Amino acid sequence: MRTPLMAGNWKMNKTVGEAVAALKALKPLVADVKDVEVLICPVFTSLYAVSREIENSEIKLGAQNLFWEAKGAFTGEVSPSMVKDAGCSYVIIGHSERRQYFGETDETVNKKTKAAFGAGLIPIVCVGETLKEREENITFKVIEKQIRDGLSGLSGEQASSLVIAYEPVWAIGTGKTATPDQAQEVHAFIRKLYAEIYKEAAESVRILYGGSVNPKNVSDLMKQPDIDGGLVGGASLEADSFSQLVKYLK
Ligand code: PGA
Numbered sequence: 360m361r362t363p364l365m366a367g368n369w370k371m372n373k374t375v376g377e378a379v380a381a382l383k384a385l386k387p388l389v390a391d392v393k394d395v396e397v398l399i400c401p402v403f404t405s406l407y408a409v410s411r412e413i414e415n416s417e418i419k420l421g422a423q424n425l426f427w428e429a430k431g432a433f434t435g436e437v438s439p440s441m442v443k444d445a446g447c448s449y450v451i452i453g454h455s456e457r458r459q460y461f462g463e464t465d466e467t468v469n470k471k472t473k474a475a476f477g478a479g480l481i482p483i484v485c486v487g488e489t490l491k492e493r494e495e496n497i498t499f500k501v502i503e504k505q506i507r508d509g510l511s512g513l514s515g516e517q518a519s520s521l522v523i524a525y526e527p528v529w530a531i532g533t534g535k536t537a538t539p540d541q542a543q544e545v546h547a548f549i550r551k552l553y554a555e556i557y558k559e560a561a562e563s564v565r566i567l568y569g570g571s572v573n574p575k576n577v578s579d580l581m582k583q584p585d586i587d588g589g590l591v592g593g594a595s596l597e598a599d600s601f602s603q604l605v606k607y608l609k
Pocket of ligand 1 (some may be wrong): 571592
């Protein structure tokens with residue numbers, strides 16, 4: 360059984376004070392949630408303060424990026440063990456915004472994924488096609504490359520505990536959600552491909568959908584057999600809407 364995961368990707372939003380206040384508001388709203396894992400990914404500067412705020416709750420903490428080296432002369436970077444030390448159990452890797460604006464490639468995604476596991480973090484690795492790629496009918500080809508290259512060389516245990524996020528780039532922050540059928544088609548493709556590479560780990564790997572998930576469309580997406588949760592940007596910033604997403608079953 361795969362436990363559903365609802366992950367809030369706050370991107371570059373909220374000061375430390377705003378982040379802590381948002382968690383104070385969210386905690387009571389999700390206190391009774393047992394069947395869904397709840398994860399918040401704030402900016403680096405808020406991680407430690409948020410980790411203190413969620414200490415006695417079931418809410419988990421993740422970072423939005425890391426660097427693969429352990430320490431040293433890498434000005435501006437943050438290592439996997441530092442992310443772990445700040446209170447994180449998850450880290451988002453290879454988000455399309457990082458691929459687009461910060462030169463992230465399948466090769467760097469692979470290094471970061473392995474380094475995250477090395478520090479005891481669970482990576483959430485993002486894949487997805489652009490609008491142009493979808494229109495050119497190369498969605499599956501693009502995703503296959505991202506998975507084969509970005510996720511190569513994992514152990515069986517790592518392959519099972521990994522989280523993949525399918526985020527069609529054209530659906531991120533645009534209000535254009537993939538239909539449940541469109542999303543399911545790609546999720547099923549990813550799971551089948553993953554089975555070719557990592558055999559039975561394909562049954563336990565969680566595949567999240569991301570791209571304009573909101574309280575209205577979440578339950579239809581979550582009904583799909585291969586959608587195991589959401590990676591949510593805009594709708595995760597407010598405690599009210601994020602708690603509605605977490606409670607999609609109710
Ligand atoms: P969105 O972002 O929900 O605002 O579309 C999703 C993401 O980029 O993770």
